Amino acid sequence: MSSSLPVIQAMLIEEFGLTAEQVQPESELSALGVDSLATVEFMFMLEDKFKLKMTGEPVPIKTVGEIAREVDRMLAEQSPEGS
Amino acid sequence: MRRVVVTGVGALTALGADADALCQALNRGESGIRHLDTPWAGQLTSSLAAPVTIPVADRFTKLRRLMLDRVSQLSLLAAGEAVVQAGIDFSGDDGLDCGIFWGTGMGGAHTLEQAYLESLHNPEARPRPSTIVMFMANASTGQIGIEFKIRGPSHTHSAACSSSAVAIGEAFMAIRHGRVRYAVAGGGESLLTLGVMRAWESLQTLARPDPEHPETSCRPFAKDRSGFVLGEGAAALLLESEETALARGAPILAELVGYGNTTDASHITQPDVGGQARAIRQALDQAGMVPEDIHHINAHGTGTRVGDLHETRAIKTVFGPWATKIPISATKALHGHVMGATGAVEMVAALGALRSGIVPPTAHLAEPDPECDLDYVREGARHLPGIQTIMSNSFGFGGNNVVLVATAYR
Secondary structure, three states, rough: OOOHHHHHHHHHHHHHOOOOOOOOOEEEHHOOOOOOOHHHHHHHHHHHOOOOOOOOOOOOOOOOHHHHHHHHHHHHOOOOHHO | OOOOEEEEEEEEEOOEEOOHHHHHHHHHHHOOOOEEEOOOOOOOOOOOEEOOOOOOOHHHHHHOOOOOOOOHHHHHHHHHHHHHHHHHHHOHHHHHHEEEEOOOOOOOHHHHHHHHHHHHHHHOOOOOOHHHHHHHOOOHHHHHHHHHHOOOEEEEEEEOOOOOHHEEEEEEEHHHHOOOOOEEEEEEOOOOOOHHHHHHHHOOOOOOOOOOOOOHHOOOOOOOOOOOOEEEEEEEEEEEEHHHHHHHHOOOEEEEEEEEEOHHHHOOOOOOOHHHHHHHHHHHHHHHOOOOHEEEOOOOOOHHHHHHHHHHHHHHHHHHHHHHOEEEEEEEEHHHHHHHHHHHHHHHHHHHHHHHHHHHHOOOOOOOOOOOOOOOOOOEEEEEEOEEEEEEEEEEOEEEEEEEEEOOOO
């Protein structure tokens, strides 16, 4: 279970006006109207939320679950224990 | 050459949510000018403005407005009103034959200022990824295309105060010469931000607030005029060729018949009587009209000392003795100076006068400047049942002069 998934789902609902049913882990972002630019916007929001620093390299993300996996990976990399 | 008709209008201004609200408020002499109550208003010398006060952002989904500066939100709503009134769906082949001609002076000023503020206050901060696509000058143009599936040529015109008048004029020419059959034409402006307003204050063209009646502070053609009040808003016309309008049975609101566009080539801010007069003549010539054919002028009428005087002289230069016979309205006294959108807002107001037979007043004109001695309709809205032809003047910084002429359709 992703540690960040519930927070990400709640933020998608709050920030983008989506419903709980829409933000399942397997839900495709493009099908929700979240295009690539909106995805980058969302990743910036997640930076602030989780105090992360993204590399600036594009990350291929297609689903809600993939956002959570990317955030989990960065959390692990950037936490004091992970370094 | 094709005849060009108006089949839809839209306006979102300090005077209300649509074109009807604008025209009715103008005729009642209602002012949209007030003191801003934003947290930073105290940093201004004068917080007078003519803001759009109805909720705007809520009209869009959260996802949609993620990419929309306020100027694009206003633009989409005004364009939508015109498209709906025209009763046309551009998602089919008609969308390929429709152009977008949109004017704006400053584009997404709110977005740009926010990005600067964040970046300057915090070197670590990164502007939002959508910053560029929200503040670029053609953001509203592109968003109108996306919203209504309009896929013909798109043009973004930035000519300060005449931007949207240029847009309407160029759309008129494009239809007239057969480049497109339809056009969404107009403009939007939303620049009521601290940085932009302070810059305008430095230019010393803004009205001195009336301490007791701030809503009357902009007084075009008055002896005690002291400048204009910044406003925000958007306005749009749906233009199409006469043949398409007739073929689809669309109600025709008016016919666009003349467009003048000249450059002063003399000074970046000082208006030039000669340049303005040439634009008025061009528009009359294209319309095949003589001065006596013009029944009403919506003046640029900003309320600056030199601007009103020069416009009065330009009108006299072209119209001669007929100048004193034309009811002239300066509606910026009520909806504020909507900058890049103001030409379109005033064209909507003038078309409203043409359709209703009621000419709006030049408000707050208690004592005219002796040198501004034309008929400025200062007594209040005037019934003019025989009105057949209107002219709208828009003169912008940079020395651009634009004049549009429309007639009742027959």
